[in-house]
Amino acid sequence: VRLHYVYPYPHVDKLIPLMADGKILPYLDIPFQHASPDILKNMRRPAHAEKVLERVHKWREQCPEIAVRSTFITGFPGETEKDFDILLDFLREAQLDRVGAFTYSAVEGAAANNLPGAVPEEVKEERLERFMEVQAEISAARLGNMIGKELEVLVDAAGDGQSIARSYRDAPEIDGEVLIDGVELPVGEFAKVKVTHADEHDLWAELM
Template sequence: MHEAAKAPQVGFVSLGCPKATVDAERILTRLRAEGYGISPTYAEADLVIVNTCGFIDAAVEESLDAIGEAVAEQGRVIVTGCLGARADLVRAAYPQVLAVTGPHADAEVMAVVREHLPAPHDPFLDLVPPQGIRLTPAHYAYLKIAEGCDHRCRFCIIPSLRGDLVSRPIGEVLDEAHRLVAAGVRELLIIAQDTGAYGSDRRHAPDFWGGRPLRTDLLTLVRTLGELPAWIRLHYLYPYPQVDELVALMADDVLLPYLDMPLQHGSPAILRAMRRPAATEAVLERLARWRGRCPELAVRSTFIVGFPGETERDFETLLDFLRSAQLDRVGAFAYSPVAGATANALPDPVPEEVKQERLTALMAVQAEISRAKLAARVGRRVTVLIDEVEAEQAIARGPGEAPEIDGVILIPGDWDLAPGDFIEVEITGSDEHDLWAEPVVD
């Protein structure tokens, strides 16, 4: 008897944000559908795909290092992802790579794979998760509803990497959501570069799903997703007017009461320089109104310190904004020039040491806010989703905690729990990042 021939093996390295994770899942799914094996090591791989990030200098450096390692260890390398949109940079560093493609280019990547490593099976190109490969745990999944962005923020090069906004048909999104939930997903994390703009490029044209016409917009989408037996969490929302209606849906338990809104700064002058919405007083008024409508609302945001032209007064205005806004979760970054960003031409760059001092000061202010906000939750009961079970504790999240970017809820003890379980807990302790809890036993 002859042994069956071993399937050709493809190694895979994936970097970057959740949107890149979804791209990676689609490529891996196509590879598996066509009969390729996924190799865990360079030594066993016949070629390697590197899915890159290229948003800031640190990400570019990490991506180039990953490409270099793959070239050194295996030799036959395909580069895809955001850095692939800057093919000249990749090829200048590594001219020997087999091909360079941009993001959301699974068809192009597969064409190159087949060229250099013939497919064992005929391609079945419509496979998508959950039938395919997912890089998240089984109980939650990212659901990408659009690509690209129509904004032109001065610090950002996403439109040049991923293009203008292209929304997926609402029926296609809902089909994928239903398949994911049927496969055991308990939380859907809705992502796009600009989630609130979903459908605007299609002029919100109707699409048929389940025998009914549905308008292609975010409100219609989330109302329909809210019919599923799963948590629905939104990411990357601009402060558009429809956020008021989304918060109403959160208050009605259609959506998780979680608002991820990258505000970037608190000084109107710097926001104008960034080409961002500059109505900070209006944002504070809306925050108060949203919290009045939905008291359980958790608000997350990100900020940039040291943007060109940022004065000490601008920075103090940012700190004052943080103290007034009392945000639940904050991420912050020191401004880093990105090749191709129009902000590079702005005058009055902030010295690097000043950027770092301001970043430290901002995070110290936010740490105290976060400590107080979390301490106020002690004694409350909340439904949580179990993420991990370890020998002496379980790790969970509530509605106010998104995976990978926020804190967690730790449940000490040996409980009969499994990832994907929903349980009710009482919060028993806190620090500036995380919470502690115990299950409610009636």
């Protein structure tokens, strides 16, 4: 079981020791959404990016294996270039394992629709592209750190001399995959593998 879309209340901290003890899968999906205090305030979310960073670092100290995923929005009404730079700085500091992002779009009845400072669509898209470029570098580095490590994976599919699997770090359909070349393993079974190389999305491994 992976914990998805968990609001970052203080009680989340109590789960990390359970992850370190192997009682809960060490995977945490928390939608931080942004890092600029002004934008977070307009989103009606806690505006304490520094405290969030402290907590992420503390989680990793307590449970080095933890995979942290989050989602963010670019182009929220009122977002300035300074706000966006704060977001990029947060991203670089947090070094999150998995990240999703999308541009802001108006939702019928949402209070944010009435906020001043609508961001042009082309600016939203340009910021999203820059955001994902930064995260791609982070993801590639973090996945690169997995090379040489041993993992237990669950096989999702097999064919054409390859098996497609997932580790505890990979939620289905939204995260990456572990690709095992040269062998077709039974779907639905677990296997022990050793990571041989990586890119910004996926891992490649060999059967042990």
